[in-house]
Amino acid sequence: MPMTICKNDNITEEVICAHGLRIDEYQKIIALIGRMPTLTELGIFSAMWNEHCSYKSSRKWLRTLPTEGSCVIQGPGENAGVVDLGDGKCLIFKMESHNHPSYIDPYHGAATGIGGVLRDIFTMGARPVAVMNALRFGRPEHPRTRHLVTGVITGIGGYSNAFGVPTVGGEINFDQQYNGNILVNAFAAGIAPTDGIFSSKAEGIGLPIAYCGARTGRDGIGGATMASAAFDGQKRPLAVQIGDPFMGKCLLEACLELMASNAVVAIQDMGAAGLTCSAVEMGAKGNLGIELNLDTVPVREENMTAYEIMLSESQERMLMILRMGKEKEAEAIFNKWGLDCSTIGKTTDDLRIRVFHQGQLKVDLPIKVLGDAAPEYDRPWIESSKKTPMNTASVKSVDDLGSALMKLLASPDQSSRRWAYEQYDTLIQGNTLVCPGSDAGVIRIDGDEKRALAFSSDVTPRYCQADPYEGGKQAVAECWRNITASGATPLAATDNLNFGNPEKPEIMGQLVLAIKGIGTACRALDFPIVSGNVSLYNETNGEAIPPTPTIAGVGLITDWAKMATIGNIKEGDCLILIGGDGTHLGQSIYLRDILGKSAGTPPPVDLAHEKHHGDFVRSQIKNGCVHACHDISDGGLILALAEMLIKSGCGAEIDPGSDPYHAKLFGEDQGRYILAVDSSKVSFLIQQARTAGVMVRHLGIAGGKNLFVNDCFTLPVPQMVIAYERWFPSYMKDKSAC
Amino acid sequence: MQSAIIQFPGLNRDHEMSLALQHITGRIPYRIWPTETVIPNVDVIVIPGGFSYGDYLRCGAIAARQPVMRVVHEKAQNGVMVLGICNGFQILLEAGLLEGVLLSNASLKFVCREVKLEVLNTDTAFSCNYRKRQIIRCPVAHHNGNYFAEAETLKRLEKNGQVIFRYAQGYNPNGSVHDIAGIVNAKRNVLGMMPHPENFMEEAHGGTDGRALFTSVLRYARKELFI
Numbered sequence: 001m002p003m004t005i006c007k008n009d010n011i012t013e014e015v016i017c018a019h020g021l022r023i024d025e026y027q028k029i030i031a032l033i034g035r036m037p038t039l040t041e042l043g044i045f046s047a048m049w050n051e052h053c054s055y056k057s058s059r060k061w062l063r064t065l066p067t068e069g070s071c072v073i074q075g076p077g078e079n080a081g082v083v084d085l086g087d088g089k090c091l092i093f094k095m096e097s098h099n100h101p102s103y104i105d106p107y108h109g110a111a112t113g114i115g116g117v118l119r120d121i122f123t124m125g126a127r128p129v130a131v132m133n134a135l136r137f138g139r140p141e142h143p144r145t146r147h148l149v150t151g152v153i154t155g156i157g158g159y160s161n162a163f164g165v166p167t168v169g170g171e172i173n174f175d176q177q178y179n180g181n182i183l184v185n186a187f188a189a190g191i192a193p194t195d196g197i198f199s200s201k202a203e204g205i206g207l208p209i210a211y212c213g214a215r216t217g218r219d220g221i222g223g224a225t226m227a228s229a230a231f232d233g234q235k236r237p238l239a240v241q242i243g244d245p246f247m248g249k250c251l252l253e254a255c256l257e258l259m260a261s262n263a264v265v266a267i268q269d270m271g272a273a274g275l276t277c278s279a280v281e282m283g284a285k286g287n288l289g290i291e292l293n294l295d296t297v298p299v300r301e302e303n304m305t306a307y308e309i310m311l312s313e314s315q316e317r318m319l320m321i322l323r324m325g326k327e328k329e330a331e332a333i334f335n336k337w338g339l340d341c342s343t344i345g346k347t348t349d350d351l352r353i354r355v356f357h358q359g360q361l362k363v364d365l366p367i368k369v370l371g372d373a374a375p376e377y378d379r380p381w382i383e384s385s386k387k388t389p390m391n392t393a394s395v396k397s398v399d400d401l402g403s404a405l406m407k408l409l410a411s412p413d414q415s416s417r418r419w420a421y422e423q424y425d426t427l428i429q430g431n432t433l434v435c436p437g438s439d440a441g442v443i444r445i446d447g448d449e450k451r452a453l454a455f456s457s458d459v460t461p462r463y464c465q466a467d468p469y470e471g472g473k474q475a476v477a478e479c480w481r482n483i484t485a486s487g488a489t490p491l492a493a494t495d496n497l498n499f500g501n502p503e504k505p506e507i508m509g510q511l512v513l514a515i516k517g518i519g520t521a522c523r524a525l526d527f528p529i530v531s532g533n534v535s536l537y538n539e540t541n542g543e544a545i546p547p548t549p550t551i552a553g554v555g556l557i558t559d560w561a562k563m564a565t566i567g568n569i570k571e572g573d574c575l576i577l578i579g580g581d582g583t584h585l586g587q588s589i590y591l592r593d594i595l596g597k598s599a600g601t602p603p604p605v606d607l608a609h610e611k612h613h614g615d616f617v618r619s620q621i622k623n624g625c626v627h628a629c630h631d632i633s634d635g636g637l638i639l640a641l642a643e644m645l646i647k648s649g650c651g652a653e654i655d656p657g658s659d660p661y662h663a664k665l666f667g668e669d670q671g672r673y674i675l676a677v678d679s680s681k682v683s684f685l686i687q688q689a690r691t692a693g694v695m696v697r698h699l700g701i702a703g704g705k706n707l708f709v710n711d712c713f714t715l716p717v718p719q720m721v722i723a724y725e726r727w728f729p730s731y732m733k734d735k736s737a738c
Numbered sequence: 739m740q741s742a743i744i745q746f747p748g749l750n751r752d753h754e755m756s757l758a759l760q761h762i763t764g765r766i767p768y769r770i771w772p773t774e775t776v777i778p779n780v781d782v783i784v785i786p787g788g789f790s791y792g793d794y795l796r797c798g799a800i801a802a803r804q805p806v807m808r809v810v811h812e813k814a815q816n817g818v819m820v821l822g823i824c825n826g827f828q829i830l831l832e833a834g835l836l837e838g839v840l841l842s843n844a845s846l847k848f849v850c851r852e853v854k855l856e857v858l859n860t861d862t863a864f865s866c867n868y869r870k871r872q873i874i875r876c877p878v879a880h881h882n883g884n885y886f887a888e889a890e891t892l893k894r895l896e897k898n899g900q901v902i903f904r905y906a907q908g909y910n911p912n913g914s915v916h917d918i919a920g921i922v923n924a925k926r927n928v929l930g931m932m933p934h935p936e937n938f939m940e941e942a943h944g945g946t947d948g949r950a951l952f953t954s955v956l957r958y959a960r961k962e963l964f965i
Contacts, residue, residue, distance in 0.1 A: 154847070154848075157848050158848075161789075161848055161850075161879070161881075162748070162750070162788075162789040162792065162793070163750070164750025164751070164788065244792065245789070245792070246747075246748045246789060246791065246792025246793075246794070247792075249747075249748055249750060249789075250747050250748070253747075336771075337747060338747060421850075422849055422850055422851050423847050423848045423849070423850070424848075424850060425848070425850045425879045426850055427850060427877050427879060427934070427937050427943075428750060428751060428754075428879065428937075429753055429754060430753065430754030430757060430936070430937055430939075430943065431942070433942060444942055560942070734845070
């Protein structure tokens with residue numbers, strides 16, 4: 001093989017720009033390698049130094065997040081985070097965005113989003129056990145929205161249903177600020193033996209590097225670079241990958257089988273920036289060099305160049321470093337599952353990545369600078385002017401608060417998501433205990449008599465927009481609260497930070513402040529961030545999305561027989577309000593959807609109050625005192641209660657307290673829960689709460705078929721059910737579900 | 739009682755099917771790879787749900803043409819019980835072990851929800867532990883569960899008591915003709931059904947109405963019942 005680089009590429013300023021690199025970054029490349037790069041090398045730098053792979057704008061701030069805790073085995077830095085579940089098992093999980101591709105091609109964009117995050121999990125040795133998805137679309141009336149909703153939801157179902165992993169939760173919201181940039185954030189979790197976690201860190205010199213899985217095509221070239229640029233409204237169809245869940249499922253089984261045979265030293269999936277990123281990461285992490293011969297890469301298209309093979313984002317591919325002499329064993333397992341397996345290179349000791357193709361040396365770069373020495377920016381940021389707090393007395397109370405509730409139940413953001421989640425297989429694997437539509441999705445730990453896992457994904461973008469710091473705190477607190485409401489102990493979280501263009505100081509300010517808020521809340525609630533993903537440049541024609549730092553968390557339930565769900569209210573149960581009455585209407589759903597206004601500050605999160613009240617609720621659930629539990633969030637007390645009654649098929653009589661009723665019913669004060677408690681256990685619970693200094697109030701009694709709110713209104717629950725279930729199918733013009 | 743699961747790549751409900759069989763029979767089912775041409779002596783052969791070969795071409799079409807299916811055919815002819823659930827039902831139809839076809843759901847969407855079924859015939863190895871006309875709860879999860887057959891075939895199936903499970907009134911999730919959820923062959927030793935009894939076996943599943951299907955098979959295998 002020739003050891004000098006071929007120099008026949010003409011790198012013009014235009015070519016550099018098309019690769020999303022700045023001229024000063026190109027100068028840095030030349031200084032680092034001491035010559036002009038080849039086109040393939042430029043593609044590699046572009047892929048490794050883009051925002052998506054290098055986190056160059058966010059790294060400085062991500063480092064401030066708390067990543068350690070008593071249960072944390074692996075924090076950020078690997079494909080996913082790992083927490084200890086005890087009993088020799090661990091949970092591996094991550095959330096990742098696939099926003100840009102899903103806007104261009106909603107079905108395949110969303111499907112490969114799920115496929116990609118699933119690979120991140122099983123590349124570490126875990127069998128995936130649950131997925132969730134947090135989706136944000138433009139306003140319902142926007143001409144593209146219905147098409148995007150249909151494509152994204154069928155794409156998610158298309159991949160996860162066939163792959164065989166239950167969807168246990170998620171979010172769907174509509175807001176005109178996502179008209180040109182939808183968000184598709186996919187979460188996946190898997191269980192692995194604690195002594196069988198695999199890493200991407202290469203070890204050992206001269207070991208075979210195996211390429212396993214689907215063949216390489218021309219799809220997705222430049223995908224990671226695309227994900228790091230703002231949209232100009234032009235389609236770039238070549239950059240969307242096509243997923244194949246069947247191959248994904250076979251890849252999972254083949255990988256787990258090979259891992260169990262002790263043949264794998266290190267493994268990395270080929271995701272963003274494909275072969276380039278996985279090869280560089282494995283070598284750089286292990287302080288080793290990598291040598292690849294592209295002639296042995298299985299391809300499915302003819303005449304592919306080194307550039308294309310290195311940067312393709314074809315799906316369902318893995319790169320592995322095998323123990324010496326294990327090539328045949330690997331090949332046999334992968335061929336059994338109908339997949340390719342080919343030795344394409346070896347590890348070396350000289351810290352360089354060398355790529356040969358058709359007898360030419362196409363790439364010869366120092367490996368460390370591609371990862372570790374990627375540019376890092378301390379981008380200027382400013383805090384946008386703070387909103388003025390709203391006086392509740394200045395917020396109009398509508399005459400008929402019952403009609404206001406009915407309107408919210410049938411509104412795009414608050415109505416039932418059944419139309420979406422019934423298209424997902426929520427039951428597969430036989431461990432699902434709580435399906436989507438509750439606070440947290442819950443699954444049993446496979447093979448465990450008692451223990452279960454709770455999952456929730458949360459963020460309130462309108463809060464984040466009004467105050468990124470408080471909004472960041474609130475996203476963490478709500479996730480922690482949802483997990484708590486099922487009776488689980490929150491363990492750790494993953495963050496998916498979706499923002500606009502960080503080169504604008506006010507957007508950078510949103511990112512910085514949201515991360516500060518997330519960090520503060522995670523520290524106070526002992527809820528470390530163990531993995532994550534940053535998606536910037538979510539802008540179209542200069543219009544940015546609202547700051548959307550999605551937080552997905554996991555919790556552990558010690559005995560699922562005692563867990564609480566949203567829909568388990570029994571006739572005669574006492575309804576208890578924990579955390580105080582509603583007062584705060586700034587940035588509330590009432591203000592936005594009933595009065596058509598956006599004003600004020602979001603409800604502040606008192607983290608000490610949050611923790612204290614949450615811990616109390618969890619202890620009562622664990623004591624077996626609580627039949628049903630729901631946290632109070634969007635739409636306040638009355639929407640939370642309405643959801644509980646709808647899911648329980650039961651009415652209630654409650655005392656909202658004194659006027660102003662609109663604040664009592666719709667206030668979105670944080671750190672609050674409604675509990676349904678067996679009447680024989682109520683006095684005990686109230687006494688316990690008072691002793692613990694927890695704000696507690698007897699709200700009313702469950703029973704009958706009506707929701708009766710003293711001094712305000714009476715509504716029949718069956719009518720509420722119809723309103724709640726109607727919006728989504730009628731919006732989608734789905735006659736079969738109406 | 740001994741059982742075997744046919745392990746077509748892409749099937750994904752094999753895990754809970756295996757647990758259900760283990761739970762009822764106390765024995766771990768054999769796993770049979772599709773290229774195999776021998777199946778050990780078993781009382782029941784099961785093809786679970788999923789997406790065999792990605793459901794490419796047509797649901798079940800590729801699986802139905804794998805070498806192992808010739809053996810399944812022979813065993814069925816010799817009276818061995820064969821159970822196909824969801825994709826397994828689609829495979830049995832493609833293989834010609836059962837009559838009719840499964841089209842795309844009328845909604846053209848995947849559907850995962852709990853439905854109610856009526857047990858029409860308890861005079862089979864798969865249903866003898868249910869009561870006739872019993873209404874049971876059971877989940878479905880599929881995209882192509884819309885059963886169809888020509889009028890003449892339907893008439894014969896109904897007349898011979900080959901329709902074992904029907905979606906209860908108001909619960910048809912896919913548009914199946916005659917609300918058909920599960921049928922047997924004329925010899926009544928091959929059952930195909932879309933709903934998932936293996937996902938409704940214990941309290942954790944939200945109900946246990948699926949158990950009686952497996953205990954029926956066990957009872958038949960133990961010769962406690964002659965049909």
